[in-house]
Amino acid sequence: MRPSWLKTSLTLITCATLWLPGPASAAQPPRPATVATQVKPPKLVVVMVIDGLPSEQVQRYRDQFGPGGLRRLLEQGASFTDAHQAHGITVTAVGHSAVLTGAYPYRHGIIGNNWIAPDGRQVYCTEDTRYHYIDEDTDAHDGTSPANLRVDTLGDQLRYASGNRSKVVTVSGKDRGAILLAGKTGTAYMYMDKTGDFATSTYYMDQYPAWAERFRAAKPQDRYYAKSWTPLLDDKAYADDAPYPAATTSSPNRFPFTFYSESGKPASDYYVRLKKSPAVDALTLEFAEAAVDGERLGSNPTGATDLLGVSLSGHDYVNHAYGPESRMSHDHLQQVDRQIARFFTFLDKRVGMDNVLVVLTADHGFANTAEFARTQHADALRVNPKALLDTLDAQLAERFGVARLVKTSLLPEIHLDYAAIERRGLARADVENAAARFLLAQPGIAEVFTRTQLEQGVASKSRLGTLMQRAWNRALSGDLLVVTTPYTIFSSGTSGASHGTPWQYDTSVPLLIMGKRWIRPGEQAGYAEVVDIAPTLAQILHVRRPAGAEGRALTEALR
Known part of the structure; x- marks a missing residue:
């Protein structure tokens, strides 16, 4: 007796034979061609990374979000509730590398923010002394190129498939946040601690384009001087947050946080203070908007898809300083939510959100401060x-x-x-x-x-x-x-929080994908990884996956 699969195969072969065309004289009338409907790729892909955002914060504070930012992504996009940075050393550089390479650290080569080279030298993940920042001071270990990234990215594949007509531009409060999203062939801009400007390096170009020069000349970062970060919501909204940590002379740990410099005018210490607040994220998004206009992202005259990477760094700095359980972290996420809403409004006017695909994730989660964890009866040290x-x-x-x-x-x-x-x-x-x-x-x-x-x-x-x-x-x-x-x-200190472990609180991150024509809205309870983003985008964009990608396409969320 033939096995059932063989019977099926023979039946299929027989049917296929019956449909073979005979001699021209015996040909049947032509059947109408069936054309599969293929949705055009988006005009613009926006990949957003909120540095140091645990998934649980998105769920815990979701009822307080405004209508146009994170809530919009949650309601109009696919929301993966069990998504992870699925590697063991959960730090900024490693997490950003995973997003668009689809690869794990053993393959993409970015094993930390810093590591020890075989010759004993300490290496910063994006350092490259062959290049320097344009019109900014550059130290030996500053991030200036993606040379240490050993694989390509989705953006690199997009540019390859389009004959370099697609544009890939990234911006971040951290050099590693921008450079590792930009890949080998994109262009990265990053916030400068000494000046508050956004700069790039000679790896990418010899001089700034006119739009970036105008942005830098306007000095938008100086408008925060002598102003304060105050809570966005009513006091009762923060009632369940952990008590403030102890204040010190250098860190008052109390709202309002005033932006100032010891010199009495904008200077390096002032620009560093902006990083531990919503201000750095507002500036990052403003620069992103300038890039959309200046580079005509999403309005590419060739019709090619463009990619914009935006890494918002402030949440990581806030969580390190005060812990994710703090009022400061809670409020910071609410502020970022409103900033994202304004950014989406801008994109709707410039490109039309029906033409935009948005991915939002994080490079890692966060542990609570050890002191707070002990109040929850954890053996935290x-x-x-x-x-x-x-x-x-x-x-x-x-x-x-x-x-x-x-x-x-x-x-x-x-x-x-x-x-x-x-x-x-x-x-x-x-x-x-x-x-x-x-x-x-x-x-x-x-x-x-x-x-x-x-x-x-x-x-x-x-x-x-x-x-x-x-x-x-x-x-x-x-x-x-x-x-x-x-x-x-x-830690040798006595305050602050951190990340970097394989425990759930460090690996669990949000993964939200929104795009009316390509994404099926709804909550997805199945397991997903950040390395799945690049294969998913490759499928939507009809381009080759990055060489080192090991993730899967999230087909359950695709239309």
């Missing part, structure tokens, strides 16, 4: 990195009789001195395991993964291990990856 590493080094010296086997470290990564280990005739795995055992016995340490485990792939037997495996690059990463217990952070 602040682990002093130097003390931990010094003690580890001493323990290894006592165990193996070799001093300074800890070569260097940028936690959560630790580099061992393999040359010294081999000279002494020791086995690498023995030293790694001894280090791991010691670290696991310390308060606040949950897991330690060794190079031997990671090289053999045995770390990925759990979800946490899988996330750390994805975060580890064989050529660039350390020999030990250390994971703290939940809500514990590496």
Whole structure:
């Protein structure tokens, strides 16, 4: 007896044979051609990243959002409620790299904001001394190019498919936020701490276009001088927020926050203060609007699709300073919501929102401050990195009789001195395991993964291990990856919050996609990852996926 699948196959073959055309004399009247309706790609794709925005904040504060910003995305777009930055070292550079490469850190090569190179030199993710900022001071480790990004992006594929007619422009309060969204062939602009201007580097061009020169000359950043950040909503709206953290001379931790300089006029310290407030995000969106007009984004005369990347950095700075449970974080998100609404109104006038596809996500989530977490009965600690590493080094010296086997470290990564280990005739795995055992016995340490485990792939037997495996690059990463217990952070300070772990609060981020012609509105409860964004956009835009992309197209949200 033939299996059922074979019967089906034979039937299909037979049917196909019956429809083969015969000789011309016996041909049947031609059947009308069936043409599949293909929706034209959007004129403009806007990819927005809110730096340091946990998914839970979007859900917790959603009833307070205005009608045109985040609420519009939630109601008119597809909202993925279980979306993640699915790698273990959840920091800004790594998260931004995932958005448009569709790749994990082991592949795209951006393993942190900073890392230790094989020669022992500390590397900043977007540094490149071959280039400098245009008309701005440039330090050796300033971000000036995407050279360290080892794969291409969706924007690069878009430009390739259009014969470079598509424009890709990105802007951010952080250089890494702009550069890693722009990819290899886009153009990135970033906020300058010393001047408050938005600048680019000689990697992208030799001089600014006229529209950017006009924006810089107008000095919009100076209008905030001597003004204050005050809460947007009534006091009762913030009633459930955590109490204010203790005030200090340098950080009053109280509204209103006044923007000033010690010199009495706009200067570097004033421009840095703007970053820890809604002001930096308002300026970023204003520059984005200037780019839309100046570059005619969404009105490309060739008909090609353009891409605008906008990374809003203020929320990360606010959360670091005060914690995501604070009134400041709560209000900041409300302020950003209204700013996004105004930006959408602008896009509607310039391009028409029916012609625009919007993606909004975050580069990472955030842990609550350790002090607040303890009020919720979490065993949250602040682990002093130097003390931990010094003690580890001493323990290894006592165990193996070799001093300074800890070569260097940028936690959560630790580099061992393999040359010294081999000279002494020791086995690498023995030293790694001894280090791991010691670290696991310390308060606040949950897991330690060794190079031997990671090289053999045995770390990925759990979800946490899988996330750390994805975060580890064989050529660039350390020999030990250390994971703290939940809500514990590496910190020598006594205040502030952080991120960077594989725990849910750091990986869980919003993922909202809105576009009337391409996206089916509604809440999506299924699992999704930020690396799914690039494949999804590639499908909508009919372009090739980025080379390193490992995500999937979110077809459940497509029309």
